Amino acid sequence: MATSATNPHLLPSAIPRPRERSHRSDETTMTRAPLATTAPLLVLAVLAAAAAATAPPAPGGNKDPGGFVVTGRVYCDPCRAGFETNVSKSIPGSTVSVECRHYGAGRESLKAEATTDEKGWYKVEIDQDHQEEICEVVLDKSGDPACSETEQSRDRSRVPLTSNNGLKQNGIRYANPIAFFRKEPLADCGSILQKYDLKDAPETP
Numbered sequence: 001m002a003t004s005a006t007n008p009h010l011l012p013s014a015i016p017r018p019r020e021r022s023h024r025s026d027e028t029t030m031t032r033a034p035l036a037t038t039a040p041l042l043v044l045a046v047l048a049a050a051a052a053a054t055a056p057p058a059p060g061g062n063k064d065p066g067g068f069v070v071t072g073r074v075y076c077d078p079c080r081a082g083f084e085t086n087v088s089k090s091i092p093g094s095t096v097s098v099e100c101r102h103y104g105a106g107r108e109s110l111k112a113e114a115t116t117d118e119k120g121w122y123k124v125e126i127d128q129d130h131q132e133e134i135c136e137v138v139l140d141k142s143g144d145p146a147c148s149e150t151e152q153s154r155d156r157s158r159v160p161l162t163s164n165n166g167l168k169q170n171g172i173r174y175a176n177p178i179a180f181f182r183k184e185p186l187a188d189c190g191s192i193l194q195k196y197d198l199k200d201a202p203e204t205p
């Protein structure tokens with residue numbers, strides 16, 4: 001009837017070990033301590049990054065100098081009509097220049113040249129703003145020897161090369177088409193021009 005006796009070999013495992021719990025508690029405290037000290041540093045880093053992102057740029061930094069692209073087309077006016085007709089053709093290989101001069105002065109401040117492509121279009125890149133100046137695209141040389149004459153005031157097209165003109169524009173400036181003329185109009189130009197309403201227009205050369 002001694003079966004209810006306690007086994008002495010089971011006693012050590014049943015007794016709690018306070019020292020081990022105390023040691024583990026110390027380890028937990030030691031591992032949590034660095035988090036408490038680094039949290040303020042993280043907050044300061046976030047605040048510094050936000051301040052740097054919202055700070056205004058330094059004077060003179062990241063300044064946009066402005067710039068424009070002037071583009072347009074050169075064509076042949078075989079009837080010397082002063083406008084495009086159904087017999088007008090683009091002239092590839094022609095040269096033009098963008099010229100700027102100050103108001104009231106003949107001194108040029110800019111002259112940039114370009115050559116028309118196979119469709120008669122040219123493109124000139126201008127890297128400055130010319131607010132106080134008159135800028136025009138002027139014909140230089142025709143790519144078609146049979147259509148190479150120019151007439152005063154009809155050999156150019158004015159373009160505004162400034163962003164301070166009250167208009168919302170991108171950097172592209174489109175010049176009106178400008179034409180070279182044949183020395184002698186085509187033989188059938190009379191019948192061609194009759195198709196256009198020219199009753200109130202001045203007599204064409």
